Structures are given as C-alpha cells and as structure tokens.
Amino acid sequence: MREILREIGMIARALDSISNIEFKEFNLTKGQYLYLIRICENPGIIQEKVAEMLKVDRTTAARAIKKLEIQGFIVKKEDDHNKKIKKLYPTEKGRKLYPFLKREGDHSNQIALTGLSEEEAAMLFDLLQRVRKNVEIDWELVKKGNKREY
Amino acid sequence: MREILREIGMIARALDSISNIEFKEFNLTKGQYLYLIRICENPGIIQEKVAEMLKVDRTTAARAIKKLEIQGFIVKKEDDHNKKIKKLYPTEKGRKLYPFLKREGDHSNQIALTGLSEEEAAMLFDLLQRVRKNVEIDWELVKKGNKREY
DNA sequence: TGTTTTTCGTTGTATTTGCAACAAAAATGC
DNA sequence: GCATTTTTGTTGCAAATACAACGAAAAACA
Numbered sequence: 001m002r003e004i005l006r007e008i009g010m011i012a013r014a015l016d017s018i019s020n021i022e023f024k025e026f027n028l029t030k031g032q033y034l035y036l037i038r039i040c041e042n043p044g045i046i047q048e049k050v051a052e053m054l055k056v057d058r059t060t061a062a063r064a065i066k067k068l069e070i071q072g073f074i075v076k077k078e079d080d081h082n083k084k085i086k087k088l089y090p091t092e093k094g095r096k097l098y099p100f101l102k103r104e105g106d107h108s109n110q111i112a113l114t115g116l117s118e119e120e121a122a123m124l125f126d127l128l129q130r131v132r133k134n135v136e137i138d139w140e141l142v143k144k145g146n147k148r149e150y
Numbered sequence: 151m152r153e154i155l156r157e158i159g160m161i162a163r164a165l166d167s168i169s170n171i172e173f174k175e176f177n178l179t180k181g182q183y184l185y186l187i188r189i190c191e192n193p194g195i196i197q198e199k200v201a202e203m204l205k206v207d208r209t210t211a212a213r214a215i216k217k218l219e220i221q222g223f224i225v226k227k228e229d230d231h232n233k234k235i236k237k238l239y240p241t242e243k244g245r246k247l248y249p250f251l252k253r254e255g256d257h258s259n260q261i262a263l264t265g266l267s268e269e270e271a272a273m274l275f276d277l278l279q280r281v282r283k284n285v286e287i288d289w290e291l292v293k294k295g296n297k298r299e300y
Numbered sequence: 301t302g303t304t305t306t307t308c309g310t311t312g313t314a315t316t317t318g319c320a321a322c323a324a325a326a327a328t329g330c
Numbered sequence: 331g332c333a334t335t336t337t338t339g340t341t342g343c344a345a346a347t348a349c350a351a352c353g354a355a356a357a358a359c360a
Contacts, residue, residue: 002272002275003275004271004275004278005162005255005258005259005262007279007281008158008278009162010204010205010282010286011155011162011278011281011282012161013204014289015158015159015285015289017205017207017289017292017293018298021292021293022292034159053160054159054163056163057167105155108155108285108288109152109155111288112155112284113154113281115280115284116280116281121152122152124154124281125153125157127266127274128154128157128274130265131263131266132157132161134265135160135164138168138258139165139168142167142168143167150254
C-alpha cells in the first residue's frame with residue numbers, strides 16, 4: 001500500500017507551518033491567512049461555505065472569521081433577502097494584504113514543484129483534484145455523523 | 151498558477167478530520183494516531199525524529215507523546231550510551247491498536263485513489279514524494295529561524 | 301583539553317481547534 | 331397552510347498546538 005496520505009499530510013503541515021510563521025509580520029495568527037484569502041477571492045461568500053471549501057469545522061471557521069472581523073480585515077454584511085446569512089467581504093485593509101498572501105502561496109507552490117516538468121506538474125494537479133473530490137465525499141458524510149464501513 | 155497546495159491542504163484536513171472522528175472510539179484524541187503509528191512502525195525512535203517525520207513542532211510532539219505514555223500506549227526508555235535521549239516503544243496496548251489504525255489509513259488511501267489506475271496511483275506517489283522532499287528543506291530552514299526570500 | 305554550538309527534552313503561556321448544544325431563519329414535504 | 335428538516339450562526343468547554351525560554355547532555359571545534 002503506497003502511503004499517499006502520509007506524503008500529503010507532511011506537505012500540508014510543513015507548508016502551513018511555514019505560512020503561519022511568515023504571516024506573523026502581518027499580525028495574522030495561525031490559520032487566519034486561509035480564511036482571508038478565500039474571502040478576498042470570493043467576496044460575498046458566507047462562512048459556512050468557507051468552512052466547506054477549507055474542510056474545517058464550522059465553529060473553527062466561525063471564530064477565525066470573527067477574529068478577522070475584529071481586526072478589521074473583513075466585514076460581515078446582512079443580506080436583503082435572507083436574514084439568516086452574513087456575507088463576507090474584505091475591507092481595504094484586507095484587500096491590501098491579499099497580494100502578499102498570494103505571493104507567498106505562489107512561492108511555496110514554486111518551491112514544491114521544483115524539479116517537476118510542466119507536464120508532471122499538470123498531471124499532479126489533475127490527480128490531486130480527483131483525489132480531493134473522492135475525499136470530500138467521505139468528509140461530508142463523516143462530518144454529518146455517518147459511519148464509514150470498512 | 152496551479153493551486154497544488156490548496157488541493158493538498160483540503161485533502162489533508164479532510165482526512166485528518168475523518169481519522170480523528172473515527173479514532174475517538176479507541177480513546178485517541180486529536181492527532182494522537184499520527185504519533186502512535188510512527189512509534190509502532192519505528193520502535194526505539196526518539197521524539198525529536200517523530201516531530202521531524204510528521205512536520206510538527208517539537209513541543210507539540212512532546213506533549214502528544216507524553217499523553218500516549220500516560221495512557222499506556224507507549225513507554226519511554228533510557229538509552230545506555232546517551233543520557234539525553236529517550237527511546238519510544240509501543241506497549242502491548244499500543245501494539246494491539248496498531249492494526250486498527252493501519253486499516254483505517256489503508257481504507258482512506260483506497261478511497262482517495264478511487265478512479266485512478268495503478269499507473270496513475272504510482273505516478274502520484276512518486277510526484278508527491280518529490281514535492282515533499284522539496285518542501286521539507288524549506289520547512290527545516292524556516293523552523294530554525296531562517297527567512298525565505300521571494 | 302577546554303570552549304562553543306547543537307541536539308534533545310521540558311514547562312509556561314497564549315491561541316486555535318472542534319465537539320455539544322442551542323437558537324432562529326429558510327427550505328421542504330404533505 | 332402548517333409541521334418537519336435543513337441550514338446558518340453562535341457560545342461553553344476541553345483539548346491540541348506552537349512560540350519562547352530554559353536546562354542539560356552531546357557533538358563539534360579550536
């Protein structure tokens with residue numbers, strides 16, 4: 001059995017760790033960059049969807065986003081037609097930070113792909129997307145309380 | 151720019167989340183399974199190396215391993231020739247759990263690889279290993295306080 | 301040899317993370 | 331229309347996570 005997931009876990013933890021250290025200079029604490037980037041790229045998104053995108057617990061996303069709001073990186077806006085939801089938008093302060101976050105991510109991508117040909121990188125991306133789609137089905141099931149049989 | 155790392159992040163968080171939920175029935179709390187599996191597969195390893203393998207902070211590993219010891223899943227043993235290190239070994243209780251942890255991991259691997267041919271799976275594993283090796287260089291640098299320039 | 305640096309482990313503290321449980325609005329079903 | 335289920339958001343609490351800082355052993359070096 002090839003341990004695909006161990007490799008993925010190592011890569012994910014290493015890069016998350018690096019990002020957290022690097023973004024401290026912008027006063028972003030652990031994990032916040034993930035949420036801010038998603039909100040900048042999807043203005044008007046609600047936090048439930050951010051949690052789904054990131055595959056984190058709803059309550060974790062709720063608190064991370066609340067903190068971004070308190071710090072003035074994003075705002076929550078009511079919706080005219082739906083009293084339940086709160087749409088999320090970056091503020092000027094948040095938008096200004098975005099290019100730095102993007103650049104860091106791009107750099108990490110580049111480092112990660114060092115030594116891979118263009119075709120290999122394309123292949124990897126395709127394979128990872130397929131794996132991700134497989135995995136998110138189980139994630140949603142298990143998160144809703146269903147049990148996997150194996 | 152293909153967002154390889156976002157896919158990897160999603161996959162890693164989703165599967166970690168699933169494992170944490172599934173291992174609760176063995177009284178393992180968040181993350182503990184990672185350490186126990188590594189110690190079972192590398193008896194005599196020291197915690198510094200476990201942290202390196204997993205790409206987690208040394209102090210995080212220290213506390214997770216201490217808890218495994220208190221719960222009786224592993225033991226720490228002194229080394230005859232080196233007073234500083236403590237070698238880690240699974241106990242009977244820990245060894246008994248291992249097959250269940252392994253089976254869960256294998257199942258997740260299988261789910262993840264659904265729809266991929268044997269060749270694609272092999273290709274993915276190879277590419278991921280290369281990415282991981284690229285990334286761990288930066289991780290070790292940044293963890294030691296060095297700054298990445300980009 | 302003696303000095304300096306690196307490795308390894310620990311604890312204090314602040315913060316994130318996530319499960320449980322709740323509430324209210326919206327969507328669905330009949 | 332009305333009852334039921336799903337969606338969305340929140341808070342209480344327990345626990346993991348990681349930075350800083352320390353100490354001691356080992357390794358490197360001069």
